Structures are given as C-alpha cells and as structure tokens.
Amino acid sequence: MSIGVCYFPEHWPEERMEADVERMADAGLEYVRMGEFAWARMEPEPGTYDFEWLDRAVSLIGEYGMRAVLCTPTASPPKWLVDEHPGILQEEADGTTRHYGGRRHYCYNSEEYRRETRRITEKLAERYADNPTVAGWQTDNEYGCHGTLRCYCDDCAGAFRDWLREKYGDVDELNEKWGTEFWSQTLNSFAQVDPPRHTAADHHPSRLLDYDRFSSDSVVEYNRLQVEILREANDEWFVTHNFMSHDDLDAYDVAADLDFASWDSYPTGHVQVQREAVSNDELRAGNPDNLGLDHDLYRSAANAPFWVMEQQPGDINWPPYSPQPGEGAMRLWALYAVARGADVVSYFRWRRCRMGQEQYHSGLLDGDGTPDRGYRDAVDAASDLDELASVAGDDADGSSLSTPDADVALLHDYDNLWALDIEPMTPDFDYWRHVETYYAALRERSVHVDVVPPTAELAEYDAVVAPTLYLVTDELAETLTSYVEGGGELLVTMRSGVKDAYDKLHDAAQPGPLRSLVGADVEQHESVPDAMDGTVVYDGREFGCRVWNEWLSPAEEGAEVTGRYDGTMADGTPAIVRNAVGDGSVTYVGTWPDSDLAGAVVGDLLDRAGVETTDAFPAHVRVSRRGGLTWIANFGGDSMSVDAPADAEWALGGSTVGPYDVAVTDADPASLTPLSE
Amino acid sequence: MSIGVCYFPEHWPEERMEADVERMADAGLEYVRMGEFAWARMEPEPGTYDFEWLDRAVSLIGEYGMRAVLCTPTASPPKWLVDEHPGILQEEADGTTRHYGGRRHYCYNSEEYRRETRRITEKLAERYADNPTVAGWQTDNEYGCHGTLRCYCDDCAGAFRDWLREKYGDVDELNEKWGTEFWSQTLNSFAQVDPPRHTAADHHPSRLLDYDRFSSDSVVEYNRLQVEILREANDEWFVTHNFMSHDDLDAYDVAADLDFASWDSYPTGHVQVQREAVSNDELRAGNPDNLGLDHDLYRSAANAPFWVMEQQPGDINWPPYSPQPGEGAMRLWALYAVARGADVVSYFRWRRCRMGQEQYHSGLLDGDGTPDRGYRDAVDAASDLDELASVAGDDADGSSLSTPDADVALLHDYDNLWALDIEPMTPDFDYWRHVETYYAALRERSVHVDVVPPTAELAEYDAVVAPTLYLVTDELAETLTSYVEGGGELLVTMRSGVKDAYDKLHDAAQPGPLRSLVGADVEQHESVPDAMDGTVVYDGREFGCRVWNEWLSPAEEGAEVTGRYDGTMADGTPAIVRNAVGDGSVTYVGTWPDSDLAGAVVGDLLDRAGVETTDAFPAHVRVSRRGGLTWIANFGGDSMSVDAPADAEWALGGSTVGPYDVAVTDADPASLTPLSE
Amino acid sequence: MSIGVCYFPEHWPEERMEADVERMADAGLEYVRMGEFAWARMEPEPGTYDFEWLDRAVSLIGEYGMRAVLCTPTASPPKWLVDEHPGILQEEADGTTRHYGGRRHYCYNSEEYRRETRRITEKLAERYADNPTVAGWQTDNEYGCHGTLRCYCDDCAGAFRDWLREKYGDVDELNEKWGTEFWSQTLNSFAQVDPPRHTAADHHPSRLLDYDRFSSDSVVEYNRLQVEILREANDEWFVTHNFMSHDDLDAYDVAADLDFASWDSYPTGHVQVQREAVSNDELRAGNPDNLGLDHDLYRSAANAPFWVMEQQPGDINWPPYSPQPGEGAMRLWALYAVARGADVVSYFRWRRCRMGQEQYHSGLLDGDGTPDRGYRDAVDAASDLDELASVAGDDADGSSLSTPDADVALLHDYDNLWALDIEPMTPDFDYWRHVETYYAALRERSVHVDVVPPTAELAEYDAVVAPTLYLVTDELAETLTSYVEGGGELLVTMRSGVKDAYDKLHDAAQPGPLRSLVGADVEQHESVPDAMDGTVVYDGREFGCRVWNEWLSPAEEGAEVTGRYDGTMADGTPAIVRNAVGDGSVTYVGTWPDSDLAGAVVGDLLDRAGVETTDAFPAHVRVSRRGGLTWIANFGGDSMSVDAPADAEWALGGSTVGPYDVAVTDADPASLTPLSE
Numbered sequence A, B, C: 001m002s003i004g005v006c007y008f009p010e011h012w013p014e015e016r017m018e019a020d021v022e023r024m025a026d027a028g029l030e031y032v033r034m035g036e037f038a039w040a041r042m043e044p045e046p047g048t049y050d051f052e053w054l055d056r057a058v059s060l061i062g063e064y065g066m067r068a069v070l071c072t073p074t075a076s077p078p079k080w081l082v083d084e085h086p087g088i089l090q091e092e093a094d095g096t097t098r099h100y101g102g103r104r105h106y107c108y109n110s111e112e113y114r115r116e117t118r119r120i121t122e123k124l125a126e127r128y129a130d131n132p133t134v135a136g137w138q139t140d141n142e143y144g145c146h147g148t149l150r151c152y153c154d155d156c157a158g159a160f161r162d163w164l165r166e167k168y169g170d171v172d173e174l175n176e177k178w179g180t181e182f183w184s185q186t187l188n189s190f191a192q193v194d195p196p197r198h199t200a201a202d203h204h205p206s207r208l209l210d211y212d213r214f215s216s217d218s219v220v221e222y223n224r225l226q227v228e229i230l231r232e233a234n235d236e237w238f239v240t241h242n243f244m245s246h247d248d249l250d251a252y253d254v255a256a257d258l259d260f261a262s263w264d265s266y267p268t269g270h271v272q273v274q275r276e277a278v279s280n281d282e283l284r285a286g287n288p289d290n291l292g293l294d295h296d297l298y299r300s301a302a303n304a305p306f307w308v309m310e311q312q313p314g315d316i317n318w319p320p321y322s323p324q325p326g327e328g329a330m331r332l333w334a335l336y337a338v339a340r341g342a343d344v345v346s347y348f349r350w351r352r353c354r355m356g357q358e359q360y361h362s363g364l365l366d367g368d369g370t371p372d373r374g375y376r377d378a379v380d381a382a383s384d385l386d387e388l389a390s391v392a393g394d395d396a397d398g399s400s401l402s403t404p405d406a407d408v409a410l411l412h413d414y415d416n417l418w419a420l421d422i423e424p425m426t427p428d429f430d431y432w433r434h435v436e437t438y439y440a441a442l443r444e445r446s447v448h449v450d451v452v453p454p455t456a457e458l459a460e461y462d463a464v465v466a467p468t469l470y471l472v473t474d475e476l477a478e479t480l481t482s483y484v485e486g487g488g489e490l491l492v493t494m495r496s497g498v499k500d501a502y503d504k505l506h507d508a509a510q511p512g513p514l515r516s517l518v519g520a521d522v523e524q525h526e527s528v529p530d531a532m533d534g535t536v537v538y539d540g541r542e543f544g545c546r547v548w549n550e551w552l553s554p555a556e557e558g559a560e561v562t563g564r565y566d567g568t569m570a571d572g573t574p575a576i577v578r579n580a581v582g583d584g585s586v587t588y589v590g591t592w593p594d595s596d597l598a599g600a601v602v603g604d605l606l607d608r609a610g611v612e613t614t615d616a617f618p619a620h621v622r623v624s625r626r627g628g629l630t631w632i633a634n635f636g637g638d639s640m641s642v643d644a645p646a647d648a649e650w651a652l653g654g655s656t657v658g659p660y661d662v663a664v665t666d667a668d669p670a671s672l673t674p675l676s677e
C-alpha cells in the first residue's frame, strides 16, 4: 500500500535531478517509474547507447530510499529506426500507412521490429540486472492504445495465415468452423486469407472474430518476447504491463505472463469516453463503478494485487472536457484503488511536461516546479496509507492487508466483447455498459467481486453473474450446470448462448447449450430505440427495460416466470425466469434492465446465495473491504453519512464522509447503513 | 398470386433437403428461388464444376409440385477467381480498393469479369435448359447494393471515355454540352476525362451526371450480357432481376431487358433508412406509401405484374433497429404487394442461416428448424391468396386478376434523382421524399397510380403528377403541352424546368421550356431551414410549407394565382398557380407542401380530371383495386373501420380491419368511407 | 468609394459583350474584374495563346469609361497542363491525391507549377503592360480555399525540410526548440522530417505549428512570384489578392507584398459556416460583427482602404441554406463595407452562370439576362456612394474620405489561431469566435478598431484588446509592458502567455512572460461543457461565463480582483483582475464571458482609456465613421431609431433606419443614442 510516481528525467536539465528525487522521497513516494518512451535518448544513433542519465536517476532513487520501476521503450521507436525499417509501420484497413509522428508506430508482427525489440530489451536487462534499486519492469506502454491493436499490413497477413494454419490444421476445417458456404466464401488454401481490409459489404463475422483473436494473440506473443528476456536477466524482478482501461486487448492472456497486472487510471477521462451521459459529479471525479470494474478486472486477471501504474493527477489533455477534479479527488482515487486491491498507486507524472503532445496533462508539480493540486493529494494519500497500514489487520482468510476472497464472480471475457462489437445489431448495445449495469448492482450492496473469464474456477463463489454470455460451448454449459447443481446461484442475461466458439449460431434455439440449465428458450428477440423503452413487472413492481427484449418461453416443468413485459406488443410475455437445478438455481434476464430492476434481481440472487450485503448505497458511494477494514468512498460533491455501530473505530474520517473523501472503519460493512441525504 | 421462398440448400446437410422441400409444399409455397451466391459451390476450383446438389434440389421441387427460380451466382465470385483476376475489384473515388470479404466485389466494366460471367452463366443455362421445373432466372443480385453502383477504377475510366465518345462524337460537342468553359475545364480530347475521383473542390455537375448515367448504363450492359445467354438457352424462361428499394440504378433501363421486374422488400428496414422520423407503428410494419411507391414503380417499370423476390420474413439484420414486426405484418406485406400488382411474393429466406453475415436475419423457419412467426404468416397468406383467386373476377378492362389501368401517372426518373443528388442545395431536400409526398396524396384517396418516366406515353392518363421535373427539354415541354391541350390535368412542382438534359441551366427563366405551359416564371427561389418553415394560403385555408420556396410571377394573361405565401418576407407572393391550356390545365406548386396542402392540391386536380377517389384515408390505411376486388390494408397498430354499402361482400375480413390486417370486398373503393378512429 | 463587378466574358457569346459592358456603365459600375479561371481560354493548347477576347473586353470597358482589373488564371490550370505535369497535384495527409476536377488543384511548392505560373503571368503582364484601361491585378483566387492550404506531397516534404533548415540552421537547434525529447522524437537530420501525415496518435504540436507556418509561407512565396512579375511589367498597376473570410492563410504576410488587400464577402454564407447558432435575421443579412471583423482585418492588414473583390449579390450556392437576402441587403453590405473602409465593392458576378459548379450562385443579372434583386441594390449603392462622396468631408486627421485613425487595436494573429487549432483542448473553443466576442463589445459602442498582429506599433492606440494572446515571447511582453507603462489600457484574456514561439509551455506559470504585467498567475485552468456554464460577479452584477475557466491568483501587491466566480467549485476565486502599471493598466479576463460581461469589461476599459463611445447599440446595428460622416447600418428585419441632435443633417435616410437599411449623418457618433425598440 504505497504511492509512486512516473518520472521522465530525460525531459529536464540533469542538474535538477537530485532535487527532484529528494522531493519525491519527502513527499512519501516509494516507487519511481522511468524509461518509457526514452529509446532515442538511450540509443541516439543506431548502435550508440547512452544509459548514464538513467544510471544516475536509478542511483539517486536508491540513495533516497525508494525503488525504481523501469520500462522498455518500445512504444516509441526513434525516427532513425523507422527510416531504416519503414516496413515496421502499421497499415489501416484501407491500406493507409500509420506514419511516424505520434507513438505506437510499429506492427506487432514485424520480424524486423521484434529483432530491434530484442536488442534494446536485452541491452537494458543486462545493464540493470544487478542493480538492487530496480524493483521490476513495465513492458512497453498501453498496447493497443490509439486504435493500434489491429493492423492490416502484409506482415500481419502472413502471420494471420500462420495463426489460422496452427489453429485449424486444414483449410476444410476452417471452412466448416467459420461457415464459409455463405456468400461463396469457401477457401481453397490458407494462402487465400487476407486481413479484413476495406470492403463494400460486411465481412464474415467468424473471420473478423478470428482476426480480433489473432491480433490480441500477436500482442501476447510480442509481450512474452520482452518478458522472457527480462526474467532471464533477473528472476527476482517483477514484470508487469500497464493496460489501458476497457481495452480490446485480452488482459487475461497478457496477464498470464506477468507477475501482476497494472493499469492506467484516468477516472474523468474514461467516464467521458466510455459512457453516454455524464453528470457534473462524474466530470469532477469519475464514476466509482466505471473505475471499480477496471480495478477488479485487473486484480482478477493476474489473481494478485494490482498497481495503478498511472494515476490521473489533476486535469488531463485527452478527454473532450477537463474540468478541475473535485477537491481531494486525486487522493480519493488512490485510496479507492487500494481499497479495491491495489498495492501501489503511481501518479502520472511527476511534473507537467513543457513540450510535445501532453503539455495539457497536469503533473504532481506544475510546469514551473511548484506543487499542483495533485501533489497535495498525493502527499495526503501517502500519509493516509502509512497510517492505515499500521492499523490494518488480518482478514478472515488470515493474510495481512489482502482483499477478502470474493463471494461473487462476474463473468466477462474478450471473445464476447469482440463478437458483440462485430454484431451489436443496434447502435445502443455496448458490452461494457451492459456488464457495468450488473457490476453496479453488486457493488451498490458492497459485495466484493472477482471479474473473471468463464473459464475460471467457479466452485468457491456463492454466486456467479454472467451478463451476456454470448459465446457458449457445450463444455461451458456443463461447467455452469455443475456449478448450479452443486448449490451455486447463477445469473445469466440477454444474448447468452447465442453463438458457438466460432461465432456461428447454435443448432439449438437460444440460449443454445444453456437451454436445459435455464429451463427456457428465447422465442424472439428485438432491438428497440429509446422511443420503445418498455416496462417489466418483477416481484409486483414496475421497472424499466430497454435496447433489447427477448420473449422467453419456459420449458414444460422448466423455469418459473418471475418477470413479464407489461404493455406494448409483448404484454404479458416472460422477460425473466428462474430455474431450480440441483441445489442451486439460475436466473435468466431477457432484457436490459434499468438500474432498479438490476438491483432487485441481483439482490434476490444474493439473498438466495447467502451473500452478506449492505443496503443499497447511492450510486456515488461505494464500500470496500480490505485488510480487515471497511473503506467508504464518496465520489459525490456532497457529504454523505452512514449509520454505524456505536463502537465502530474510525481509522480515517468518521461516519460523515465529505465530498470526494474516504472514511475507513473497523466496523463490518453489513453493520453500516446509508442515511438518506 | 402465389407465395414463394428463397432457399439455400447448399447451407444445410444434404439429407435434410427432401424434408425441407416437402415442408415448403405443405406450407402452400409455389416457387423456390435458389443458386444466388453459390458460385464457390458450383465451381469449387477453376474449371471444376459441381451442380449435382442443385440438380437434386430442382428435381425435388418439381416432384413436390413447385417450380424453381434459379439465380446466376455472379454477385459473389469465389476467392480463387479474385486471386486470379485481382483487377476485377472496384475502387473508391479516393483510390482505395474495395477488397474481397463481403459481396459485390467486382467492377461491371472489367472485361475479365465479363468473360468469367459469360462462362458461368453459359454453364448454368446449358445445364438447366431442358429442365421443366425451372421457371426462370434472376440475374445476379441487387445490382449496386452497398454503394457499388459507381466504381472509379481504370477499367471504368476507359469505359467512361468510350461512353462519352459514343454519346458526343466530338470533344467540342462535349465541351459545349457540359459547359466546360467554367473554371478552365475545357477538354482537348476524350482521353483527358477521368472518373470523378477525389478532389478538394466540387466536381462539374455535368460530368458527374454523365458519370451517374454511364455507371447505370454499365450495369444495364452487364445485365444484358446475362439475359441474352439465358434467353438463348431457353426462350420460355422468364428473366428478371431483383432490384433493391430506391436504388441509384435506372430501373426502367434494366427492366427493358427483363420479362418483369422484381424487388426485395424490407418494409421496416427501408423506412428507417429512407425516412427521417419513424413512428413506432412504422418500426413494426413500415409505411404503406414508402412501400407502395416501390411496388408501383417496379410494376410500371416493366409494365407487368412484378414479383417481390425477397419479402421480409420477420426481424432482420441490417437496419439500425429491428423490433419484432407487428402481429400479422408478414402476411400484410404479402397481401399488400399482391394488391399493388405482385404475382409472386417470395419470402427471404426459408430458414435463418447459422453462419456468415446474415445470422441475425430471420427466416420462415428459425435456425433450429422450428416455424418462426413469418412461417405462420406465409402459410396464411398462401391460403388467403388461394381463396381470393377463386373469387377475384374480371376487371373493367376484361383481364382476369389484373390491376386496373391507372387513371393517374406519377412522373419520376433517375436523371432527375441524380442531378438533384449532385446539387441538392440544402441538406433537407430529398428527391424520393418529395415524390413520396405526392404519391401519398394520391394514394390516400385510393387512386391507382403508375410510376413512369417522363418519356412514357401519357395520353391515356386523366391526370399526371410531376414532382420536381428538374431536367426538361423542349421536346418534353411539347409532350406535356400536347397532353394538357388535349384535356389532361397536369401538376408540376418546385424545381421543375431548371436544367437541360446536360445539367446546365436553361437560357430562359425557370421553369425554362415549361414557362408558357405553366404561365408563370420563378422569380426567386430560396432554401430554408426548419426555423424558417412558412405558411401558404390556398383555397382560403392556411397550410405549412418548408425546405424550398419559389416566388412565382404569373405571366400577363398567364396563370391564375391559387396559393400565396403568408407572413415573413414573401408575404403575399404567389406560391401556387394554375394555368388553363387548351382543354386541360396545369398547376404549379412552388414549395414543398405539408401533407394537407399536397392533399388539397392533388384533390382539386383529381376533381378536375374526373378521377374517381375516396375520402382521404389515414396515412396508415391504403385501399387498392385488383382482380375486381377492393383491398383495404391497415398498417396501424389499432383496428380501423370503414363505412361500406350494406350489400358489400367480404372475401376476406370485414368492415373493421384489425391491426396489420387486410380486408377484401367486392364493393367499389368509392363506396367506402373511413370512419374516424 | 465605388462599385464594381466580376465579369466572365468567356462564358457568353462574344456578340453580347458590348451590350453587357454598356449596361454595366449605365448601372454606375466603375470597375470590372476579369480573367479569373480563364487559363484554358487564354491558352487552349500548350503554347498556343488566345487573348483577343480579353483584349476586346478590356477595350470596351475603357470605351465605356470604366477600368479593368485583371486576374492571373493560376487557380485553375487546364487539364492538358495537369496531364503533362501530374506531379503538381496536392496530396491529403493520408496520401490520397487531390485530383483534377474542381479548382485549386496544384501544390504551391511544385517547381513545375511555379514554372508554368511564371510563364502565363509573364505572358499576361507583357500583353497588358501598356493598356491604360487596366488598373491593376488580382493574383490567383482565394488561396487555400477548399482546404488546399496544406498539402502533404513529396514536393512539400522537400520544401518543408529546406524551410526548417533555413529557420533552425542546425537540427539540434530544432530538437531543442520543438522539444523532441518527448516520445523519442529527437531527429538526427533535417532529412528525417516528413509532413505530418496520417498517424494513429497525435502529432507533436511544435511540428504541426511549423508545418502550418511553412504552408502559409509557401503561399506567400508563391504569391510573391506573381507580384514581382506584375510589378516589373508596370509599376503603376496595383496588385492585390482576394482573401477568403477567416482563412488559415496569414493575411498579414501576404498583404505585405500587396498594394492593398481585398476579400470576398458572403455575409449569409460565412455566418452559417463560422457560427454555431444562426438567427433568421442573420440568415437574411449576416451578422455585422462577423462581417466587420473581416473588413477591419483586411483594411488593417495592408494599412490601406481595402476592396471587397467579390460581394454576395443575392442567394448563393455553397452554404447549407440560402434564403433570399433581406430586401436591400445587397446595398446594405456595400455601404457597410465602405463605412468600414472599403474603396471599391465589386459584386460577384455580373450574370448567373448557366454551366458548371456555381449555377446556383446568383448574379446581378439572372441567367436569362434580366436584372435580379442584386442589380437593383447595386445601382442604388452606386448612386448612394456618388451622393455621399459629394458631401463627405475631411476627417479629423485631414485626409479626405479616409477612415479615422483607430483609438483601439484588437490584437489577432495566425500563429495563435494555428496553435489553438492544434490544441483547442475542448470542442467548444474557437479562436475566431473568442476574438469576435471582444470585437463585438468594442463595436457595439461604435468604436473604430484596427485588427492587427501583436507585432504592430501600438503606441498610438488608447486601448489595446488582446484576446487569447496564446504565444508570447519575452520581447512581446516587453512591448506590451512599455505600452501600458506609457499610459496604455490593455485587455488580455484567458489562455494568454501559455506558450513560447515554438508552441512549448513557458518555464514560468501562465501567463508566462506576462506575469508581472498582469500581476497575477493562472493557478488552474479547466474546460467545461455547457452543463457547467458558470457565473462571474463583476462590478456587483452577475454575468455568465463558459467553455474555459482560469482560477487566478493575484501576486502580492499585484493585481486587484475585479471579478470572481460565483457558485460551484471555484466559488469566490478571482476570474478577472486589473493591474495598474506605470501610467496605464492591464485587465486580465480568465474566462469566456457572455456578451454582457464582455461589454461591461470593455466599457470600463474604454472609459479608463478616454475613448469616446456611444451607448451600446443592439447586436444588429452598427455605427461607423468615415469621411467625416457617421454611418448607421441596420442588419435587422425591423426598423430602429436613434435619438440624434436636432441639427443633425442626414446625407442618407434619417433617424429611423429601416430594415437592412443605412443612414448617414454629419452628427458625431457620440451624439447618437439607440432608442429601445
């Protein structure tokens, strides 16, 4: 539980270096990340290296009692390298070259670039292998950022053919699995496959899905190349990568090669880019569930405490709008990350940079070296964490400062994301927002959640929530059935069991392999615009539903109907069903519920599963459990109060939590009740 | 009057084939369309053919008493063909290749592709020339779909130069006709002309218009190549092509080579794509005039009963939203098509396809082979049509089951569409929607309409409605003048007589060659945004007008002013005039009227012309006449009632027509009155 | 003070020429502009020239007592030239060629095209050098129109490298000035620099800014090439260029080579393209400040009376909407231009063209040769100007018919525009609209304004208004400080002093080099969406603010706080400060004020500066001073009245000014008061 910072010594006169490092230590920082994007400084000309500036920075960091995290500089090859190897540049689907001038200007499948990558990584690994100040490494930076995950160049064409050959063995197998009979798309050889370049009509979805998988796998392979070199040099180093929020890259696959996952958290930026309507409070501090879903995802991806490798330090340059964050928001974000399982929160960056593309990105220090708003928050966060570490105790599971084992798993994976991006079937469907609807329903009741892929081990969870489990194999259906039969409580939602692993429809009606588990079929589905927003009656109450409606048809002696559409064309048709199977039960929700309906259905699920919850907290207040303590984070602009036991001890704050503030108590979450505002 | 279906036997295991065919026959289907997109199955490798699967399907269809319609598979050449002849791919105006991966990936002007087309078409024609089950052919599929009507490749460049040489003979003639003096565009040779590729500033409109004509002509020529091969093989076969709604392809020109026109009717899709604001009722069933305009256009194009070659069977994959169609809507669409003159309505497709790009397109059967909502509607439609055929009698003109001769012609053509697309002059002008405004005004009074080009023979029509007759030659002016002098009633609207046949302004003031016929000049025109919507007083009543206002100036002893702008800048200025000429008269409407004003003006026109009408029906109810019967179609979600003579016999339903239902009676349309809801 | 017209004799049969010219003279026109776009007519084939048609036109113009303005035809090279030199075509940033077909299809940096330009310009100069009817020349036409200012071709790449070499001498100097250390962008040689072509991530802002400067400089150089040839041929000719409103081309730089600036004024077009919400009045007549800013800018750019080389004559073809201009608006525009300092207003064009891209652009005559609405207005304007010339007297400064010396300078320049276009940091910031906010505040009080770059001589101005003085060097800071110390009143607004001349942040806090002058720092800035519009209390009153808020922090013994944010997060924080420095003072406004707040702040500034003003006129009425007369222009659709001294003499109209009308009086502006409507 500590605070770090991202530092670019190469951007400043060398004589300031020691003063800067000293000041970091004074501020209570413990980790300093460096080297990202510094290839041109490390190797100003081909084969001529200069690491002295970095040596000195690492050395000073050690002297001042901190540790260094180094980065491979591969996200920004210098111009001389691009001019020597112009073939490393990516291409758009329409053939346009993605030229030099920004960053991430390389193709993951370029053999030339992999060779260059190996060279610079080995050089760095070798140089710092014995340096005790270096704690570990970040590979590259934000793979796939700026839409660079998918490239359509000839190198990718060749690599895609190899990938398909490896996966399918025989082109007839590919024809069968994809279903190429449609529109005369049968292939006679792997050599006939190209990347899905610009066409007049739509591409085949199975081909697109495999291209998405191939593209993600290309990054996994490219990343592994770096990981192996670094591990070989010093096996005590940790190796991580800094993911970007809500990416199209399979974080589970990449994380399998890492010691832990880290990610770059920009709460007011992500919320604007990822959500449709954003409130003024969210513009000041972000949304705790939009943020928390990433915390929990990256924590779960490596099944280890994560790092926030870049923490928003104030106003930033890239979202549409950048209002000043709420007073204390930069501290709130750090403490909330720790509450969700972060071990280190590293602000980006030490000092606002006075040149280049990110001049409008604040730092802990302003461009003139004076402390900015984020600096004060970072100092506070560091001191709060010190304090909390001293009182944090053992969890139920005995480990110190750990997050508790989650009672609930939220199933999520990238194959579903990609397949639904290929065929959203309405402009209003968004996989991430659908997942967030259920994540919020769990978190408003203060439930601790793991965000894991459907292949995860589920037996330990009391309940499993699976929003839009789109691609379902027989094997997965069996896993889920065993889980429920063994007493698990499962929630599955609309658009589940639609496709097989190759993005083809199942032979059976939707939910395909899940039919007998769910105990109902989907008779019809429809997408509806806002003007057709509807109503569902559940538990005698009316709720809203929208975007996608499925008309359910329970099997004989199958599921019980617990929710029905009300009014309009589907009046009285089942919308939500529950099926008792073995010692557990499965609920299927055939529409996109409003947050109240999601809350009601999830609440009932948790009751049946015996998961301990709180009353529902307002959407801007979230309660977490870590280190034997209960953390209450208020992302709103007004104070909020909880009713707590009289003997509750407050390690931070008290029962009234100020705007953008955090309180920490030893009281159990279930003993807390939100007081109405 | 029968029902058919589109069937893709190649998508399913061969052992299901007979069961499927038997079930089609049981459902009352009479035609089965096949072969579309099956090139890769027909010719898996260059020169290696496999037609056995198709032979067997045709044979079974015959055995079960149905007939087959076959398609040439040229809309989707296999990848091996593209790899052998990469030059067949089209190019965007910016030079980007339209790659393989979807469909329609070929250039109409590629000599290589024409050679390949000839080869496969001859092979097919030869194989089935003597097969009595094969009733006829569909050429290719939906020419121009996905924006593929216009291509900008070098093959097209060469063909365009030849087309211009053929049309103009001498480049000086082209310079004169286009008016190339403007902006130094004078050409010294045909070789200097390129396709209108990407430029910074606008292209010359005359060049664009000729490119649009050339592009359409290229398709006509390409299609004729197929038609001739098929006719040569068996001259009893019909040959048709399945147009797509509201296309940029000149349907009259293509239809001239066909036995009849067919089109692919997707009411809830087209209405979303073609209209701005769509009601919930329209999302459930489409709009009867948006739909009817196409029925009447394609019927008129070949002057023959048409086919709906693909009829929407339920929810579909390509519009923004796909709500479930209203209960019975799939039957409504079939009966309404027949009422407007269709002989066969063929649902697309037999069974939802489980692979490829159209998995979200429903079929009569669901993906698991169970009947979907469309199946039930198709069975009903087939049985209704059987029933109606038995009571349908002779029309006034003596032919059985024919549509009556139309009293009114609606003039429409593609040159006007293209020229106005090139110079719309306001984002709010849309040629099709302007035509629809008048089509609706005719149809709400239950008038039977032919939709024909201005070159059609007009003498037989009591009235002619010509919305935005933009390009007008002296010859056309004379034709129209003769028509009116001979007693015809003509309605001409805003933006008429503006340009000559080469898209140049006339020497004379607008309406150019129509000035003396109209008896008025257009003094000024203006485009106005919604905030400037205006008012016209006509016949003492106030109506709305919008988008485009012309200030009319009647000639001395010319037209009578029948409508004036009211309020704002043009207060009191003539907006509508009528001119008596010989035994008839011509009305000119100088603005875009709201539907009430269009109704009033058209109503007066029909009165003068002595055309028998009904009272105005609500916008979702339409009355048609066919086979001596009167068909009332209700596209609304509520029942509607008509007041009918006591002795009316009801061949289908009765005087109260349920939602999405059709009633058929022997009563004359004029004897029916809509009862207010 | 006279009226002219743009004439294209080559578009019409030669036999009409004399009648047309005679009619121009009869209408009171004094100048006729010709030759624009006529290269293909002048040189139909390579090396074959034909100037006889132009000789004859010039000769007739002389005979009828008018003078000719000729244009070089370089904006539209003929197709034969393009086919001979395809390399002259421009390229988009993504590599797409900007093909032949519109106009402006050449790259300013093409050596081939410069050679061709020299050839045709010399030919023309030589031919008319001794012709007394030719008064002067317009070079090319609207440089940069249609987004052609920036080109990304290889010729530009080479020229850019040369330009950088010239500017920086050494690549290390460039590295230092740009700050290429960021993201490994260090360059080893000038040869490594490309144009900023398509990339995945953002380009470096310093590189972009230099590319914008280079692109503008390329035009300056290209234009100078023409100017020199023309001057050499006849040094009594004037040479001008017709700028387009609000261009990305540095008008000051180009104007430095011209005798005077001219521009093409399309009030109802520009207002739609440049402003967000446009009223119906503005759709009829434009906005006087949107228009006036250009008048004042182009007058100031060459420090000479300007010409309106093309004056909108009625409805036009290129804006989204083209309602008929208000009655008299074409005369209003001419008189208003003269009031703001125009010497000649030349309507575009003589007669509506019946071919090519601008058929929907009206002329003084309609296409059929009859007078259109603009003709009548032009005749009136010519006669009014004759009348006014006879009564116009000497100004205070003694020169006849001159505009007065401005009391106030509005600082504006293109470097700021470009740098802010590169980093607007919110979709709602627009440099021009911000400048217009302050321009309007000055003009509503009838203040005469020069629009000049920050490098202008400021000493003579009583007040200087500097909206968003974004790039500030130490030198500029010293200039401004001297100005204020010497008694000047300076207004500086948000986002000033942010960057150095290379688009890097200053070492010091914002406003950087202006800190001690302003007496305050910008503590924080934020961009805010409409939902966060705020309030500022100034002078005890509440006003609105939006888009961008800076939290100001006055230095000790620094500025006085005169405005504070009210409510929301920044409640009470200084938003506006004033600092007394020497004999003057500087006001800094840290937000985007609504028009009332801008008016209040500017009003106070003018009071302190002792500038004589009127009461605030409504936004559609503007008062100007020229030739010793006061011109009141009413851009509204209703009459407005002023309270004037009893002895005021009215040279035109009277104290009630009709819609779209102008009144001219000898009364002093300060003696006039707007009467409330």
Ligand SMILES: [Mg+2]
Binding pocket: A523, A524, A525, B314, B315, B362, B372
């Ligand atoms: Mg269905």
Ligand SMILES: [Mg+2]
Binding pocket: B523, B524, B525, C314, C315, C362, C372
């Ligand atoms: Mg006009």
Ligand SMILES: [Mg+2]
Binding pocket: A314, A315, A362, A372, C523, C524, C525
């Ligand atoms: Mg800041």
Ligand SMILES: [Zn+2]
Binding pocket: A089, A090, A091, A107, A108, A109, A110, A151, A152, A153, A154, A155, A156, A157
């Ligand atoms: Zn690649």
Ligand SMILES: [Zn+2]
Binding pocket: B089, B090, B091, B107, B108, B109, B110, B151, B152, B153, B154, B155, B156, B157
């Ligand atoms: Zn082509």
Ligand SMILES: [Zn+2]
Binding pocket: C089, C090, C091, C107, C108, C109, C110, C151, C152, C153, C154, C155, C156, C157
């Ligand atoms: Zn260029």
